Amino acid sequence: MSGAAPKKDPVAVEAEVREKIHLEILKRTGAYHANDHVLLPSGQHTTEYIEKTLVTTEPSFTEGLGGVIAKHFAQWPVDVVLSTGPGALILSHCVARAHPSRPVVVYGAKGLSRGKRRVTLPAEFQRLLRPGTKVLLIEDLVSSGTTLNLLIELVEQLGAHVVGVGCLWRRTSVEVDGKPVFSLVSRDFPTYNPEECPLCRKGVPLNEEFVRRSGHRRPSSVQEPNPS
Numbered sequence: 077m078s079g080a081a082p083k084k085d086p087v088a089v090e091a092e093v094r095e096k097i098h099l100e101i102l103k104r105t106g107a108y109h110a111n112d113h114v115l116l117p118s119g120q121h122t123t124e125y126i127e128k129t130l131v132t133t134e135p136s137f138t139e140g141l142g143g144v145i146a147k148h149f150a151q152w153p154v155d156v157v158l159s160t161g162p163g164a165l166i167l168s169h170c171v172a173r174a175h176p177s178r179p180v181v182v183y184g185a186k187g188l189s190r191g192k193r194r195v196t197l198p199a200e201f202q203r204l205l206r207p208g209t210k211v212l213l214i215e216d217l218v219s220s221g222t223t224l225n226l227l228i229e230l231v232e233q234l235g236a237h238v239v240g241v242g243c244l245w246r247r248t249s250v251e252v253d254g255k256p257v258f259s260l261v262s263r264d265f266p267t268y269n270p271e272e273c274p275l276c277r278k279g280v281p282l283n284e285e286f287v288r289r290s291g292h293r294r295p296s297s298v299q300e301p302n303p304s
């Protein structure tokens with residue numbers, strides 16, 4: 077060995093190691109698929125996929141990861157932890173439980189209005205978000221950032237203040253309206269148009285199971301019988 081290799085910043089190395097551990101934890105929930113050839117709802121192809129609904133199925137993992145997010149934001153007082161969607165709500169409970177300010181947990185509802193995404197805060201929660209209230213936003217996965225930006229707008233509309241954003245996973249290309257974002261895993265993976273996809277060119281079979289839900293991928297449901 078000759079020549080002095082530039083020494084890596086120990087803080088950066090530690091962050092890298094921690095990110096690997098968090099990714100391993102997400103893999104153990106079965107949510108994370110790597111080295112695959114996946115069809116995305118957008119019609120593009122990619123090598124990695126994360127099944128959002130599986131991410132928070134292991135309570136001890138969710139509590140542990142929520143604790144890491146809470147620790148990161150422990151130095152800032154937080155009155156309210158706000159999220160939308162069931163997975164993010166489970167995580168936000170774990171974050172709030174571990175944060176020294178003992179914040180309350182509230183959640184908005186996601187919906188669509190004429191093809192546009194919308195976030196609504198139930199009227200019962202509105203007295204908890206007032207001018208000056210310090211709000212920590214929690215998401216499970218941030219892929220486009222649209223929901224988070226809507227949540228920020230909602231909080232600011234009520235005169236409250238966004239302390240920061242915590243999430244399990246973030247696509248690194250996402251910008252979130254100038255707020256500090258802390259993610260346990262930050263990754264970006266290339267997506268390809270089918271005609272330019274190198275995996276298609278290599279003849280790797282395309283995994284369509286996350287888009288074309290058929291057979292065993294169909295949701296289970298039951299229904300109340302009709303009155304006879």
Ligand SMILES: [Zn+2]
Pocket residue numbers: 113121122270273274275276277282
């Ligand atoms: Zn392909």
